[in-house]
Amino acid sequence: MTEAPPQSREERILGIIETARAKRPRFRDEQITMSHGAGGKATQSLIEGLLVPALENDALAALGDAGTIAVDGASLALTTDSFVVKPLRFPGGSIGELAVNGTVNDLAVSGARPLALSLSLILEEGLPADQLRQEVQAVADAAERAGVAVVTGDTKVVERGHADGMYACTSGVGVVDPRASTATAALRPGDRIIVSGSIGEHGTAIMLARDEFELEAEIESDTRSLWPAVDALLQEAGPSLRCMRDATRGGVASALNELARASHVAMLVSEAAVPVHPAVAGAAELLGIDPMYVANEGKLVAFVAPEAAGAALDALRSVDGCEEAAEIGEVRTEPPGMVLVDTAFGGRRVMDLLAGDPLPRIC
């Protein structure tokens, strides 16, 4: 029997922290606060500490953007999403358009071709009918653009003060594309990290649309269907495409962190390679926010085996709205579960999940 070398106190403490990190987060809060909706650590504890253990099954445990189920030999993807964005209309989009694209994108990044949606509307007493008409039209237009049909739905009305104008919930079903072999645990060291375009536009547009800052800038939400981008990636990279994620709430940084944990790998991102429009960078600078944490509604992060990365990037850039797609980093081995970034200034730091997000109700 060999004796383990004596551990320093620092080693031991770091060991305790590492063990605590690797454990499934527990949900121990006494009540729900706004941080549980922010996409950071509190959201993670709510999902992985309460929901997943209570509803235990393999499809859910994969924590993908959609769950997959086998039906008579076909693989179907199912997803659902609620939309509580404030204000209802904002530069570049509205709640109706978001409700279609958000759910379509959860299917798309799961490698599934979107087929059909359901639509539930929760309407507040007093909502002007014209506003509702506009949003229903926005749903119809977005569904047509995305090539999906809204095949079922529901409406509820609540008393004034119980919903902020309207909330929308959509569920979507899609068929997993035969070219797709993606999984959240499939990342391998050496894989390249690709974003499908410039980041941070949706969250910034919403922030400015709320008029809480006396700031004006030409920034529009990037809401759009990602299926064409996914289709191009599947066609070009096929089995070399390891995984995709749409970088919504919590931004690209949160998507990377979730997948680093799921695949037990590290990631190294080059800040200078991340496309950010000057207006977004300027607003983020003034507000003290890192665009890497700002929500997108039409951008995905893709992980591609190194030999296929160049072709995948070219294919992506030929898709409408993805002209600025870029390779921003690569998957590494150590330290597992962590995302590091080489800053544009030249230093290296950790890019962790946020503990809370100062900007609620962006989608």
Place this chain on the structure above:
Amino acid sequence: MRFVDEFRDPDLGRALAGEILASVEPGRHYKVMEVCGGHTHSIYKYGIDDLLPENVELVHGPGCPVCVIPMGRVDDGIAIAKQPGVIFTCFGDMMRIPGSNGSLLDAKAEGADVRMVYSPLDALRIAKRNPDRDVVFFAIGFETTAPSTALTLKRARAEGVPNFLCMCNHVTIVPPLRALLDSPDLRLDGFIGPGHVSTVVGARPFEFIPADYGKPVVISGFEPLDVLQSIQMILRQLAEGRCEVENQYTRVVPYEGNLRALEVMSEVFQLRPHFEWRGLGFISQSALALSDAYADLDAERRYEVPGVRVADPKACQCGEVLKGVIKPWECKVFGTACTPERPIGTCMVSPEGACAAYYNYGRYAREREVV
């Protein structure tokens, strides 16, 4: 962005880092404290500590205005927020800071009307829109933010907005520095002086540090090249045996400060006889209250607050961490009872705190290896 990117040039950064590496004595360990939370933020954001030689250590000082608010003050704020009819406003990062029984975010979830604002003027605007409700602004920060609170109070008075109230938690920078310097076990070689505070108070208030305590101070800007250059200036003073206040941030900081801002502050505020700092205990004349002339806008005089002192937990050693006496992992509760999700002490509260940073990045910082 013009006039910003120039101060973030990676080539200049590498060159400066190279000069620093060449200038340090190999056997010597340097401990430099950045006083201000804004510098801590820059250091993390740009990975500046990663560019420094291993024997140059940055110690994160007491200048994070959110971290230094003691639990008792948070409790007092929550008590006011829960009064019927009150709209309670504060900066976003203040909302997560735990009191003895939950945070302002929890109070909001329990039904208190707590709103995040970005400036005291936002709170004043809310007060004008809600004339039948008291709107309380929870003011925090050093001399950097105190003038904007003072001007807002003056405007509320001038525009006749009697329902705008202030719960004042403004603190001053010199007393806690003196308290740190007075402790016999201090292990610091020099200070990166607070740039924004100095735009208001000037450089003169820091002269006691070299004069009485023999430590160099360099007042620094917040861009990465500013911080690196300031570290270089401190190391140069140490190498040359000099010890003085130098101003790296000359493009913003005048030696005499901003006299107009100081004047407004002295009109609206008065010094508190003492104030409690989380992790550092009571420090006399270290904080501001509204002056008698503004008593009618003082939330603490309008509302009963518990005013109970909640002791920092005994096991918490934030004071020693702040003084650079112990490293975060040497604290008895670090990583076990005290974690970023459930912080006990000030250094674990904000992501910029020394302990939270070490908790999140410690192993990486030690190994410096990404394979």
